[in-house]
Amino acid sequence: xxxxxxxxxxxxxxxxxxxxxxxxxxxxxxxxxxxxxxxxxxxxxxxxxxxxxxxxxxxxxxxxxxxxxxxxxxxxxxxxxxxxxxxxxxxxxxxxxxxxxxxxxxxxxxxxxxxxxxxxxxxx
Amino acid sequence: xxxxxxxxxxxxxxxxxxxxxxxxxxxxxxxxxxxxxxxxxxxxxxxxxxxxxxxxxxxxxxxxxxxxxxxxxxxxxxxxxxxxxxxxxxxxxxxxxxxxxxxxxx
Numbered sequence: 718x719x720x721x722x723x724x725x726x727x728x729x730x731x732x733x734x735x736x737x738x739x740x741x742x743x744x745x746x747x748x749x750x751x752x753x754x755x756x757x758x759x760x761x762x763x764x765x766x767x768x769x770x771x772x773x774x775x776x777x778x779x780x781x782x783x784x785x786x787x788x789x790x791x792x793x794x795x796x797x798x799x800x801x802x803x804x805x806x807x808x809x810x811x812x813x814x815x816x817x818x819x820x821x822x823x824x825x826x827x828x829x830x831x832x833x834x835x836x837x838x839x840x841x
Numbered sequence: 842x843x844x845x846x847x848x849x850x851x852x853x854x855x856x857x858x859x860x861x862x863x864x865x866x867x868x869x870x871x872x873x874x875x876x877x878x879x880x881x882x883x884x885x886x887x888x889x890x891x892x893x894x895x896x897x898x899x900x901x902x903x904x905x906x907x908x909x910x911x912x913x914x915x916x917x918x919x920x921x922x923x924x925x926x927x928x929x930x931x932x933x934x935x936x937x938x939x940x941x942x943x944x945x946x947x
Binding site for chain 1: 842873875877879884885886887890896926928930932933934935936937938939940941942
């Protein structure tokens, strides 16, 4: 069965960077992309971006362009999201989710299998 | 970018009621519309993709419909376990924008 396990909570100071991992199992990693979604406290879901595990193609939401980098390690079936120059408004639970269907060039699928979420707290 | 709106933002209904949530895209997205359910303190769960395809294990009281820019999620007979916030998401092209959510209470 598909499993998605994220790294643990992080506390960062403003201006710092954070790198969240998303380890998957139970399927062929390169056959599906990974989306990243965040949810600030008491707020809705916000799409951060997507990466193809097959070729590393990425899509990022415009508001995060230049500040976020998504990568994968096919040897460990793990996806990563790094966000830089953190501010207090980046405090949120960050989720990764495996695509429902195959997308290669660009994101084209909802996320069907979600990690448990990683709370990133940005505070001085 | 295409914007997604949902209405109502919240609703309260009784067990057994029929509940309807509307999602509207600012441009046509054909049928590239998904619905998620997020129960309090839990991870979002994909309920429906391609406007109307129920994911495995999702009760048949959930139904999705629509096309183009107007979509609907209907719960035919609301159950206590359906208390959650429901989000639509378009996925025809990046960015895969979510609607603001509809909170359903009993």
